[in-house]
Amino acid sequence: MSKPRIWISNAKPKTGELVRVRALVEHRMESGLRLNKEGQAVPRNIIHDFKATFNGEPLFNWQPETAISQNPYIEFTFVARQSGALEMSWTDDQGSIINGQTELTIQD
Secondary structure (H helix, E strand, O other), rough: OOOEEEEEEEOOOOOOOEEEEEEEEOOEEEOOOOHHHHHOEOOEEEEEEEEEHHHHHHHEEEOOOOOOOOOEEEEEEEEOOOOEEEEEEEEEEEOEEEEEEEEEEOOO
């Protein structure tokens, strides 16, 4: 799996500024409903957990369901209050974890 693509609206926001985060991760997202050439079900393997933390504190959690598309894209916002590390992780049904991180530096 490749590293997730992460974009933030402003890596050097002012205190109290709204920051938009966009992230895309490459993942096949097998629903378990598709059949292979032999007519057997392809085992389910979807991302079932997404977590975003800022300086180790929970910021956003999401548990996608089977209907999520391949290469899921997520977008959310938060208010910048301090400098630090924005970390995100995606966990799939096979136990694979994809991690991404970016830094934010408050400018006053």
